[in-house]
Amino acid sequence: MTLYLSRLRLSRTASAKALDAILNPAEPGLRLDAHHRLLWAAFADSPDRRRDFLWREERGGEFLTLSARPPAPSDLFEAAEVKDFAPRLGTGDRLAFALRANATRDRKDVGRVDVVMDALHAVPKGTRAPERAALAQREGAAWLTRQGETTGFRLIGVEVGDYSVAALPGYRGKRMGQPQFGILDMTGTLEVTDPAAFLARLAQGFGRAKAFGCGLMLIRRAG
Structure with a gap:
């Protein structure tokens, strides 16, 4: 395609x-x-x-x-x-990447949750602000590692530059199911393990909220 x-x-x-x-x-x-x-x-x-x-x-x-x-x-x-x-990629190629993603996982009895929001729930409310960046780094790296295991790449390193939460208009206030989502801005390096699978995922995008500017991974040759 x-x-x-x-x-x-x-x-x-x-x-x-x-x-x-x-x-x-x-x-x-x-x-x-x-x-x-x-x-x-x-x-x-x-x-x-x-x-x-x-x-x-x-x-x-x-x-x-x-x-x-x-x-x-x-x-x-x-x-x-x-x-x-139409990048020509081979197994073992190393790429630098930039990705803005809504990273989620499925939790039993809860459903799909944002990985950073979910981790923050375990932190006392008064101490969440200083923990936020460290949790975003940890959870973002873990999520992207899992993505690579099924989509043809091995994560070498990643830095989470920003984590923000956006709420779509028309859904203000405290209500269950409010359509808000977290956005991770990540840069790093990966190694291609399955070129066909990786290119297919690039076309589909990573994570959710793709209609709202998430999921597009930009790549270039590393080093």
Whole structure:
């Protein structure tokens, strides 16, 4: 299957700039929701289209996407920079990576839980803030190690640069099942153990919340 790696930048026209407060709100949950809708403008070519792309925000108004189709022209974006994504990988290749992921696991009698949130529940409330970064590092590394065991790579090292929690708009307040999720920003090095399995997972993405900017792993040759 042919894949395309694209860079999309918001249009700098006056009409697009007038929508900046709507397209780029400051609050994280609102921002993710706005960008989720925005990226569909480049890929939703029919009402019944299913999502077949991954995306992440690089910086304000700039996005990277990995998709089965090139993005369509849109008045909201400048002309996209598009290139084929077909890395030639072999067993033993070492790659540097960057991944923004919603990492989860299944817990008996509870269901799917965010790995960092779940670990924080065991920490007394008054001491969670100083423990948060260390738990994010530990749980993020453990989760990515498990991912590699089934998707064709061995984790060599990883650093969790940030862990944040986003709540989607329209679901404020204390209610069970509130759609909020944790986001880990990770960089590191891995070794490919099964090129076909690894490339297949790259196309599908890692973790959950892929509609909201998670799951796209960026890779380059290490060293």
